[in-house]
Amino acid sequence: xxxxxxxxxxxxxxxxxxxxxxxxxxxNEMCALGKPLNKVFEDLAKGNYGGVWTxxxxxxxxxxxxxxxxxxxxxxxxxEEAAAALPLACEDLDLLKDFGELLGKSDREMQQAxxxxxxEKLSAMEQKxxxxxxxxxxxxxxxxxxxxxxxxxxxx
Amino acid sequence: MDKAYQAGDLSRIxxxxxxxxxRVVDRISPEMALCLEELRINAGIPLVGVFSGxxxxxxxxxxxxxxxxxxxxxxxxxxxxxxYRLCEHSVYAYQEDIARGFLTLKGGCRAGIxxxxxxxxxxxxxxxxxxxxxxxxxxxxxxxxxxxxxxxRSGRHDICNTMVISPPRCGKTTILRDLCRIISTGxxxxxxxxxxxxxxxxxxxxxxxxxxxxxxxxxxxxDVLDGCRKPEGIEMALRGMSPAVIxxxxxxxxxxxxxxxxxxxxxxxxxxxxxxxxxxxxxERLGFGMLIGKGGFERYVVLGxxxxxxxxxxTDAYGNQLYHNNQTPGMPYGILRMLSHGDDAxxxxxxxxxxxxEA
Numbered sequence: 001x002x003x004x005x006x007x008x009x010x011x012x013x014x015x016x017x018x019x020x021x022x023x024x025x026x027x028n029e030m031c032a033l034g035k036p037l038n039k040v041f042e043d044l045a046k047g048n049y050g051g052v053w054t055x056x057x058x059x060x061x062x063x064x065x066x067x068x069x070x071x072x073x074x075x076x077x078x079x080e081e082a083a084a085a086l087p088l089a090c091e092d093l094d095l096l097k098d099f100g101e102l103l104g105k106s107d108r109e110m111q112q113a114x115x116x117x118x119x120e121k122l123s124a125m126e127q128k129x130x131x132x133x134x135x136x137x138x139x140x141x142x143x144x145x146x147x148x149x150x151x152x153x154x155x156x
Numbered sequence: 157m158d159k160a161y162q163a164g165d166l167s168r169i170x171x172x173x174x175x176x177x178x179r180v181v182d183r184i185s186p187e188m189a190l191c192l193e194e195l196r197i198n199a200g201i202p203l204v205g206v207f208s209g210x211x212x213x214x215x216x217x218x219x220x221x222x223x224x225x226x227x228x229x230x231x232x233x234x235x236x237x238x239x240y241r242l243c244e245h246s247v248y249a250y251q252e253d254i255a256r257g258f259l260t261l262k263g264g265c266r267a268g269i270x271x272x273x274x275x276x277x278x279x280x281x282x283x284x285x286x287x288x289x290x291x292x293x294x295x296x297x298x299x300x301x302x303x304x305x306x307x308x309r310s311g312r313h314d315i316c317n318t319m320v321i322s323p324p325r326c327g328k329t330t331i332l333r334d335l336c337r338i339i340s341t342g343x344x345x346x347x348x349x350x351x352x353x354x355x356x357x358x359x360x361x362x363x364x365x366x367x368x369x370x371x372x373x374x375x376x377x378x379d380v381l382d383g384c385r386k387p388e389g390i391e392m393a394l395r396g397m398s399p400a401v402i403x404x405x406x407x408x409x410x411x412x413x414x415x416x417x418x419x420x421x422x423x424x425x426x427x428x429x430x431x432x433x434x435x436x437x438x439x440e441r442l443g444f445g446m447l448i449g450k451g452g453f454e455r456y457v458v459l460g461x462x463x464x465x466x467x468x469x470x471t472d473a474y475g476n477q478l479y480h481n482n483q484t485p486g487m488p489y490g491i492l493r494m495l496s497h498g499d500d501a502x503x504x505x506x507x508x509x510x511x512x513x514e515a
Contacts, residue, residue, distance in 0.1 A: 036246035039367075068171070070245045104245040107282055111248045 006137040006144075011052075011087035013133050016126035018051040019096075020119060025049060027115050031108045037071050038064040056082045060100065075100030095125065166192065168263035169291050172241045174234045177203070183218025198288035199235040202227030209325070232287075239286040242267050252383070255280045264294040264364035264371035294364060296372045300327075301334035306346045307470040307478045308335070308427075308455045313349055315339060315401060317420065317452070320429040321438055322459035326466070328429040329361050329405055331457060333372055335427055336362065336403045340375020351400035351425075353378045356389030362405055390415040394422045401425045410443030417446060426453075434458060435475065449473065 022044065029040040041061030044050050050057050059078035063069055069077075076097055083093055102114045166189045170178050177197060184192070184205070194206035202213045202224045212220040213227035221227050230238075242259050243250045253259050259267045271286040308318045318335070320328050342350030355362050357380055363370035365382040374380065379397050381389045386404050393399050402419050404412075407430045416426050432438035435456055439448050447453055455478075456471045470479040 030246075030248060034249045034251075036244040036249040038244060038246075064245060068241050068245075070240060104243075104247060105240070106247055107251045108248040 005140040006133070008087050009129070009133040009137045009140070012089070012092070013126060013129035015052050015087055016122055016129050019053055020122045020126065022050060022053060022057075023115050023119050023122070027112065031112050031115075034108070037061075037104045052086060055085065070100075070105075071103040072098070072101035075103075092125065095121070166293070169195065169261070169265055169293060172238065172261065172267075172291075174230075174237045174241070177228075177230055177234060177238070180214060180216055180218055180228045184214065185218065188220075192293055194293065195291045196288065197230050197235060197238060197291070199232040200229060201288075202229060235289060236286055238289055239269065242269075242289070251282055254282050256383075257283075258359075260360040260364055260366055260371075261291075262366045262371065264296065264366070266292045266294065266361070266364070268292065294361075294372070295330070296333065297327075297330050298334060298337065298373065301331050301338060302343075302345070303481065304331070304457055304468065304470050304479060305335065305338050305343060305348075308457070309346055309348050310454075312347055313351070315351070315425050315427070316454035317425050318427050318455040318457060319407075319438070319447070319453040320427075320457040320459070321432040321435070322429075323433055324431060326459040326461060328431075328459060331459065331468075332403060332405060332427065332429050333362050333374065336378060336401075337373055337375045339401055339403075339427070340377040350375065350377050352398065353401045353403060354393040354397050354399040355380045355403045356384055356386050356393060357382050357405070358384060358386055358389070359405065362403065387411045387415040390419050394419060394424060399424055401427060403427045405429050406431065407444075407447075408441075413443035413447050428453075433460070435471070 025044060026040060029035045029043065030037070035043070038061050041057045041064065045054050045058035045061060048054060056075075056078045059081060060071070060074040063074035063077055064071065067074075079093060079096060079099075086093075088096070099118060103111070106114070166181060166184075170181055173181060180203060181195065188205075188207060191207045192205055193208065194204075196204040196206070198204075205212050205214050205220075213222065213224055215221045215226055216228045240247070242261065243254070247254070250259055254269060257269060259269065261267060268290040269283055269286060270288045270290075271283040274281045274284055308316050310316050320331050320335075322328050336353055336355060338346075338348075340350050340353045342348050353375060355374060355378060357363050357365065360382055362372070363374050363378075363380040363382065364372050365380055368382070370378075370380055379393075379399070381392060384392070386407070390402055390404070393402055402424050404416075404426065405428070407413065407416065407428050416428065419426055430438055430441075430444070432441070435448065435458070438444050450473070452473060454473050456473075458469050458471065460467055465482055467480070467482045469477055469481070471477050
């Protein structure tokens with residue numbers, strides 16, 4: 001149990017790192033190649049480059065394509081639908097909800113600035129997640145080991 | 157002319173429209189919808205439809221009205237939403253097109269955009285505060301150049317250098333597109349084998365490329381240089397694609413004329429259009445003198461409208477008429493009925509109309 005909780009904290013940190021990597025992909029596809037968002041999201045999902053975020057980008061891409069909603073709304077819907085499967089806490093989801101809000105609404109120069117801003121935000125979140133994984137994760141692991149040992153002693 | 161009219165044209169644009177505007181457009185009667193050439197959506201100003209060249213205000217129930225106050229008014233937010241939808245919510249992906257003032261949509265329609273222009277130095281960087289959008293419904297009339305084609309072919313494997321001329325909105329680009337299709341595909345009827353063709357589509361009107369795919373049928377041997385200025389495009393085509401024929405729309409400058417000369421020197425044929433009423437009008441234009449007369453264009457396809465009737469003629473370089481055809485008025489019955497108060501209005505509308513399919 002303790003190991004599982006600790007692993008989830010580690011997965012949370014890795015999820016933020018993955019999203020940061022995805023931002024580099026988005027920057028290249030959007031600002032350098034000028035592909036529209038639905039195509040970028042589609043390619044990201046198809047290439048399986050997105051890791052845990054693949055379903056979110058896949059769903060966002062199809063919402064953009066089929067429902068003509070903006071990237072902010074598409075991202076919010078997709079994130080809510082995939083929330084249970086993501087190794088994130090409620091406050092993380094709240095912070096990530098606005099991720100798509102400014103995507104697609106300006107020229108390449110501004111989009112680059114938007115993506116850089118998101119990158120900084122994610123770096124801070126990743127750092128916090130890393131600290132949590134180290135401190136709380138260790139605590140979970142130790143507690144798990146202690147509880148396990150206590151159970152063995154009781155059973156003997 | 158055989159007019160292969162595409163049904164359901166409005167479905168190509170209605171998917172882009174915000175809900176309220178879409179509801180109004182969907183209520184336009186099918187007969188009228190088929191004649192819709194332009195939809196002009198302006199923040200705070202009545203919704204205007206251009207039907208066979210005639211401007212009409214559109215009411216909320218899809219009917220026409222001549223009173224602006226009873227017409228449907230789109231809001232500023234709706235115009236903005238429409239703009240984002242036209243850009244597929246990816247403004248950055250269309251920023252070059254936006255700076256040129258129009259977007260090419262899936263299906264070949266075009267949307268002109270107005271708003272506040274943003275400059276970066278001397279060049280237009282983009283537009284902000286979008287105030288109006290004009291969606292132009294494109295219509296591909298396959299077969300409309302079949303009757304004139306035999307007069308521009310020169311044997312089974314060659315064509316004459318040809319210029320299509322007419323005043324604005326008489327169908328130059330439509331004829332050019334179909335000529336390109338026939339030249340590229342070949343024609344059994346005219347005993348003509350197809351030729352390698354390159355379109356230099358500066359304004360994305362001939363092939364109407366959407367994400368690199370031509371939305372209009374320009375033939376199987378056609379390559380398209382989309383959004384490329386004519387002088388550079390002609391040079392690029394000659395260097396890289398070894399075309400037998402180069403197709404360009406709206407020659408207008410001395411540089412364009414010099415590029416055409418360059419293509420001729422390289423052995424390529426040119427099919428082009430230009431705004432003019434006749435050949436003498438064209439001759440007086442800056443730079444065009446070198447393209448007319450001996451060693452210049454060998455055929456002229458001249459289009460026009462007189463008394464509500466379209467006509468088309470083909471002449472050689474010396475002005476000898478090779479073909480002439482007066483067409484039917486082409487005004488759909490619905491528009492005629494709407495304008496039953498006087499023939500003058502019909503003729504006036506017709507004189508402004510672009511290629512109009514027969515009722």
